[in-house]
Amino acid sequence: EMQLVESGGGLVQPGGSLRLSCVGSGFTFRSYWMTWVRQAPGKGLEWVANIKEDGSEEHYVDSVKGRFTISRDNAKNSLYLQMNSLRDEDTAVYYCVRDLWLYFWGQGTLVTVSS
Amino acid sequence: DIQMTQSPSAMSASVGDRVTITCRASQDINNHLAWFQQRPGKVPKRLIYASSTLQSGVPSRFSGSGSGTEFTLTIAGLQPEDSATYYCLQHSGSPFTFGQGTKLAIK
Numbered sequence: 001e002m003q004l005v006e007s008g009g010g011l012v013q014p015g016g017s018l019r020l021s022c023v024g025s026g027f028t029f030r031s032y033w034m035t036w037v038r039q040a041p042g043k044g045l046e047w048v049a050n051i052k053e054d055g056s057e058e059h060y061v062d063s064v065k066g067r068f069t070i071s072r073d074n075a076k077n078s079l080y081l082q083m084n085s086l087r088d089e090d091t092a093v094y095y096c097v098r099d100l101w102l103y104f105w106g107q108g109t110l111v112t113v114s115s
Numbered sequence: 116d117i118q119m120t121q122s123p124s125a126m127s128a129s130v131g132d133r134v135t136i137t138c139r140a141s142q143d144i145n146n147h148l149a150w151f152q153q154r155p156g157k158v159p160k161r162l163i164y165a166s167s168t169l170q171s172g173v174p175s176r177f178s179g180s181g182s183g184t185e186f187t188l189t190i191a192g193l194q195p196e197d198s199a200t201y202y203c204l205q206h207s208g209s210p211f212t213f214g215q216g217t218k219l220a221i222k
Contacts, residue, residue: 037159044200044202044213044214044215044216045151045153045159045202045204045213045216046213047204047210047211047212047213050209050211059209059210060210061210062116062210095158095159100206101149101161101164101165101206102149102151102159102161102204102206103161103164103170105158105159105160106158107158108158
């Protein structure tokens, strides 16, 4: 059974940092692009970043460029999102999603940025 | 960045109705469009990819069409469990972008 399990969310002050993790199982993790998508409370979906199968290519939405870094460790079937200089508007549920076309979603982890 | 304009933002319909949701892209995205359903409190689920290919396991009352800049999601024979918010996503050029969503209520 395919699974994506996110962790690392929580409450952080503006300007702070947080690292999200996602572990995949039930599929060949190293064979797929991976993506982070977020959803602010009561709002729509926002594509955040993705990373190529071998980690050689990354893309970001403009609002997080220079602050967030996506990475992966295929030996650990893991995807990461390092989030620095966090702002109130980064408050959201962050979903780890398999592949370029967002086939399979994790349950999400809540990040709250507040003083 | 490619902008996706989705309409309507909200609608209501009765069981058995035929419903159409539209997404317009700010530039040609060929057929690089997917549709997602998000029921209240649930994780989004992909319904359609490559504009018109139905995801395995999705009921055949869902269909997608379009190419270029205009796309539609049609639900033929609305069911109570179709009450949800629907999103389109363009995956033609980075950053990928979602439409604003269409909240569909069942009368």
